[in-house]
Structures are given as structure tokens and as C-alpha cells.
Amino acid sequence: MDHWLTTIPPMAVYLIAGLAVGIESLGVPIPGETILVAAAILSSRHEVSISPHGIAIAAVLGAVIGDSIGYAIGRRYGERLFGYLERRFPHHFSSDLVDYAEHVFQRWGMAAVFVGRFIALLRIFAGPLSGSLKMHYPRFLLANATGAICWAGGTTYLVYYIGTAAEQYLKNFSYVALGLALVLGLLASTVLRRKMERNVKIFVQQREEAEGSAPTPAD
Known part of the structure; x- marks a missing residue:
């Protein structure tokens, strides 16, 4: 196992981590965070020459560039983009989720872009949705870059x-501990995802109640 680790080219790890984070930030639901965590775990092994600094830089650049491309696409294509994503990735996108994300971004603006970097469901929306809502790009870029540095780094x-x-400290049990670190990271991501799903359900319920209680026009 240790010999196999030494054959991994560091540049390949940096590119994979950066591309995965960038593609996810673009709006495509791939496990960018999981790949980033796996790359960081590799960098902690003394047998390999993979630098955590290289991974952090690649991930930050991937996040900023991916989000910026997503922003440009969202600004140009808007609702058509979300309709396509809902048809292409029905398990990850829905009209209710898009409506909730739009509500969050309209209400919180730059803060939503920054915080959204830490939440999987909002992370894939940040760029395209900010562009669709015509957020001022310099403000988006500032929130995007700071969020990317804090999250990826x-x-x-x-x-x-x-x-x-x-x-x-654990010597022979280090692989188990590293696996545990990965599991804990995935668990934290799952908890945040479940919380977001509950928030979406509450939002939809409140919206339906508001629509149901709204006065109807007189005949």
C-alpha cells in the first residue's frame, strides 16, 4: 500500500482536486467535497510528496473559477439553466429547491454566497443563481473568493x-484513523444536507399556507 502511494503524481492529485471542486461549483452535482477530503488525506501521508498547500491552492482556484463560470452561465441563461438541471439531475434539483435557494440568495445576498460554500446543496447553486439574480459581479467575486478560501483551505x-x-500517534492504526476522518467529514456534510432538505420542506409548507390564506379576487 505504501509503495503504491509513492507512485501517485502530486500534480495529478492537485488537478483532480481542483477540477472536482470547480465542476461542482459550476453547478454540476459531483462529490467535490469528498474528493477534496480524500486528496487532503493523501497529503498527510509521509510516504508521498503531495503538499497540502498545493491541494488548498488548487481547490480555492477551482472553486473561484467554477463559481465565476457558473455565474456567467446563470446570468445569460437564467431559468432555462435550472430547468435543464432539474431534468438532467432529478435527484439533486427540484423547483422547490431552486425556489428556496433563490429566496435565500435574495434575502442574504453576499452572505448567502459565502455561507453557501459550506453547504453542498447551496454550493452548486451559488454561481448560477447569483448570475440569474443579476448580483453585482464584484460583490459576488468577493464573497465567492473569501468563501472558497475559508472552505477549501x-x-x-x-x-x-x-x-x-x-x-x-496511532502508528499502525493510522489508516483506520484516516478513514474515520473521512467518514466524519462525510457525516458532517450529510447532516448539513439533511438540515437543508428540512428547511426546503418548511419553506414550501409556509409558501403553500400563505398562498392558501391569500384572498381571492372577487368574481
Whole structure:
């Protein structure tokens, strides 16, 4: 296993991490966060020459560039884009989810772009939805870049230091500890996703109640 690790080209890991995060940020629902965590775990192994700094930089660049491309696409194609994504990825997109995300972004603006970077369901919406809502690009870029630095950089270094500590203190059990770190990261992501799904249901319920209580025009 250790010998196999030494054959992995560091540049390939940087490119895969950056591309995965960038494609997810573009609006395509792939497991960018999982790939980032796996790359950070690799960087914590002393047998390989993969740098956590390289992974962090690649992930931040991927996040900023991917979100910016998504912003441009959303600004140009708007609702047609979300209709296509709903048809193409029915398990990840729905009209209710889009409506909820639009509500959040309209209400919170830059803060939604920043916080959305840490939540999978909002992360894939940040760029396209901000463009569709015609958010001023410099404001979007500022929130996008700071969110990318905190999320991608923070995730990389957190996993790296956990992995390094596991290897140093647990010795033969380091692989188990690294696997545990990955599971914990995925668990945290799942919890945030479930919370977002509950928020969407509450939003839809409140909207339906408001529509049901609205006065109807007189005949």
C-alpha cells in the first residue's frame, strides 16, 4: 500500500482536486467535497510528496473559477439553466429547491454566497443563481473568493492535520484513523444536507399556507 502511494503524481492529485471542486461549483452535482477530503488525506501521508498547500491552492482556484463560470452561465441563461438541471439531475434539483435557494440568495445576498460554500446543496447553486439574480459581479467575486478560501483551505488543512496526528500517534492504526476522518467529514456534510432538505420542506409548507390564506379576487 505504501509503495503504491509513492507512485501517485502530486500534480495529478492537485488537478483532480481542483477540477472536482470547480465542476461542482459550476453547478454540476459531483462529490467535490469528498474528493477534496480524500486528496487532503493523501497529503498527510509521509510516504508521498503531495503538499497540502498545493491541494488548498488548487481547490480555492477551482472553486473561484467554477463559481465565476457558473455565474456567467446563470446570468445569460437564467431559468432555462435550472430547468435543464432539474431534468438532467432529478435527484439533486427540484423547483422547490431552486425556489428556496433563490429566496435565500435574495434575502442574504453576499452572505448567502459565502455561507453557501459550506453547504453542498447551496454550493452548486451559488454561481448560477447569483448570475440569474443579476448580483453585482464584484460583490459576488468577493464573497465567492473569501468563501472558497475559508472552505477549501480550511477543509484541506483540517483534514491534513488530523491525518498527520493520526499517523504520528496511532502508528499502525493510522489508516483506520484516516478513514474515520473521512467518514466524519462525510457525516458532517450529510447532516448539513439533511438540515437543508428540512428547511426546503418548511419553506414550501409556509409558501403553500400563505398562498392558501391569500384572498381571492372577487368574481
